[in-house]
Amino acid sequence: MCPYGTHWRNIRRFANSEIFSSAQLQMTSRIRAEEVRYLVKKLFGIGNPKVEVKLLFAFLTFNIMMKMVSGERYFEGDELESEKGKFELSDFKRTFSPPGRPGVVDMFPVLKFVSSVIRDVKNKRLKTKREAFVQNMIVKHRRKKRSFSNTEGGDEKRKNIIDVMLLLQESEEFYTDDIIKAIIKVMLIGGTGTTITTLEAAVSFLILHPDEFNKARDEIDSNVGQTRLMDDSDLSKLKYLNCIVNEALRLGPTVQLNTLHESSRDCFVQGFSVPSGTMLIVNTWALHNDPQLWHDPTQFKPERFNGVDGEKVGFKFVPFGSGRRVCPGESLARRFIALALGTLIQCFDWEKAEENYEKGGNGSGNGNARKIEKEKLTEVVFRPRGALMDTLVEL
Ligand code: HEM
Numbered sequence: 001m002c003p004y005g006t007h008w009r010n011i012r013r014f015a016n017s018e019i020f021s022s023a024q025l026q027m028t029s030r031i032r033a034e035e036v037r038y039l040v041k042k043l044f045g046i047g048n049p050k051v052e053v054k055l056l057f058a059f060l061t062f063n064i065m066m067k068m069v070s071g072e073r074y075f076e077g078d079e080l081e082s083e084k085g086k087f088e089l090s091d092f093k094r095t096f097s098p099p100g101r102p103g104v105v106d107m108f109p110v111l112k113f114v115s116s117v118i119r120d121v122k123n124k125r126l127k128t129k130r131e132a133f134v135q136n137m138i139v140k141h142r143r144k145k146r147s148f149s150n151t152e153g154g155d156e157k158r159k160n161i162i163d164v165m166l167l168l169q170e171s172e173e174f175y176t177d178d179i180i181k182a183i184i185k186v187m188l189i190g191g192t193g194t195t196i197t198t199l200e201a202a203v204s205f206l207i208l209h210p211d212e213f214n215k216a217r218d219e220i221d222s223n224v225g226q227t228r229l230m231d232d233s234d235l236s237k238l239k240y241l242n243c244i245v246n247e248a249l250r251l252g253p254t255v256q257l258n259t260l261h262e263s264s265r266d267c268f269v270q271g272f273s274v275p276s277g278t279m280l281i282v283n284t285w286a287l288h289n290d291p292q293l294w295h296d297p298t299q300f301k302p303e304r305f306n307g308v309d310g311e312k313v314g315f316k317f318v319p320f321g322s323g324r325r326v327c328p329g330e331s332l333a334r335r336f337i338a339l340a341l342g343t344l345i346q347c348f349d350w351e352k353a354e355e356n357y358e359k360g361g362n363g364s365g366n367g368n369a370r371k372i373e374k375e376k377l378t379e380v381v382f383r384p385r386g387a388l389m390d391t392l393v394e395l
Pocket residue numbers: 012186187190191192194195198254255258259318319320321322323324325326327328329330332333
C-alpha cells in the first residue's frame with residue numbers, strides 16, 4: 001500500500017479530479033448506462049437465462065472499468081454462455097484480483113514467513129500477466145494518440161483515463177508510464193472485486209427475501225415506469241434501493257477486515273496506548289455485526305437504513321473505510337451497484353437455480369449472513385419480466 005506522503009497526495013489529487021469528482025461521475029454515467037443496457041440485452045438474448053452471478057457481474061464490472069480507463073469494453077458477451085468464454089472471464093478476474101490478503105497466520109512471525117512465500121509465488125505469475133496487459137494498453141493508446149493528433153476533432157475523442165494521463169505526461173514529469181500503469185491497475189484491481197462481491201451478495205439476499213425484492217421493484221415502477229430502463233438520474237429518488245445497497249454492504253462479505261494501517265505516531269485509542277509503527281486492522285465485520293450497535297444484526301433488513309442522511313451512519317458502518325484513506329471510489333461504486341441491481345430488478349424475475357446451492361442449502365434461510373456465505377449462490381435464472389417485454393425488445 002502506498003504510504004501517506006507527497007506521492008500518495010499527487011495520485012489522490014489526480015484521481016479525485018479526473019476520475020471520482022461529481023463532474024467526472026456525471027460524465028461517465030453514460031458509460032455505466034450503456035454497459036448495464038448491454039448486459040440486459042445479452043441476458044434477454046440468452047436462450048437459457050441461467051447464469052453464474054459472479055461471472056455476470058465480472059462481465060459488467062470489467063466492461064465498465066475498461067471503458068472508463070481505455071474507452072472500450074473488453075468482453076462482448078459469449079463469455080456468459082460458452083465454456084471457453086467463461087474460462088477467459090474467470091481468468092481475467094483472477095488476474096485482476098487483489099493479491100492474497102493477510103490472515104491469521106500473519107499474526108505469527110514463523111507462519112507469516114511460510115504464508116508469504118506461498119503467496120509470493122502465486123502473485124508473481126499474476127503480476128507478470130497484469131504488467132504485460134497494462135503496458136500493452138498504454139502502447140496502443142500512444143499509437144492511437146499520434147493518429148488522433150493528425151485528425152480533426154482528436155481532442156474530443158480523448159475522454160478516457162489513459163488518454164488524459166498521456167496528455168498530462170507531455171507537460172508534467174510526474175505522469176511516468178509507471179504511474180499511469182499503477183492507476184490503471186488500481187482501477188482494475190481495487191474497483192472490481194469489491195463491486196462484484198457486493199452485487200453478488202445483494203442478489204443472494206434479495207433472492208431469499210422476495211418481499212424486499214418486490215418493495216424495491218414497486219419503488220422503481222412508481223418512479224421510473226415500465227417504458228424505459230432506469231438511469232443514474234433516477235437514483236436519488238430510489239431510497240429503498242439505496243437501503244438495500246447499504247444492507248448488502250453491511251451484511252455481505254465484501255470487506256471483512258479493512259486494509260492494514262500503521263500508526264504514524266504514538267497515540268491513545270480509547271485508553272489503549274498505540275506506539276508509532278503499530279500495524280492496525282479494523283475488524284469491519286465485527287462492527288457491522290455487533291448486537292450492541294445493530295438490532296438483529298444477522299438479519300437482512302434494508303429498512304434499518306431508512307431515513308439515514310446520505311450514507312453516513314457513524315463509525316459503526318464503514319464499508320469504505322474512513323478518514324484520509326477512505327475509499328475514493330465510494331460514489332462511483334454506489335452509483336454503479338445501485339444502477340446494475342435496480343435495472344436487473346426492473347427487467348427480470350429472478351429465481352435461484354436450486355441444484356447450484358452448495359451443501360444442500362434449501363434457500364429458505366432468513367438472510368443470516370453466515371448462512372448465505374455457506375450456501376454460495378452460484379447460478380440464477382433471470383427471466384424477462386412480462387411487463388417490460390416491449391421495452392426489452394426495443395433494446
Ligand atoms: C463496493 C465497492 C467498494 C468497497 C466496499 C471498497 C472498500 C474500500 C476500503 C474498505 C478501502 C480502504 C479504506 C481505508 O483504508 O480506510 C478502499 C480503498 C481504496 N479503494 Fe475502494 N471499495 C470499493 C470500490 C472501489 C472502486 C470502484 C474503486 C476505484 C475504481 C476503488 C478504489 C480504491 C482505492 C484506490 C483505495 C485506496 C485509497 C488510499 O489508500 O488512499 N474502490 N476501498
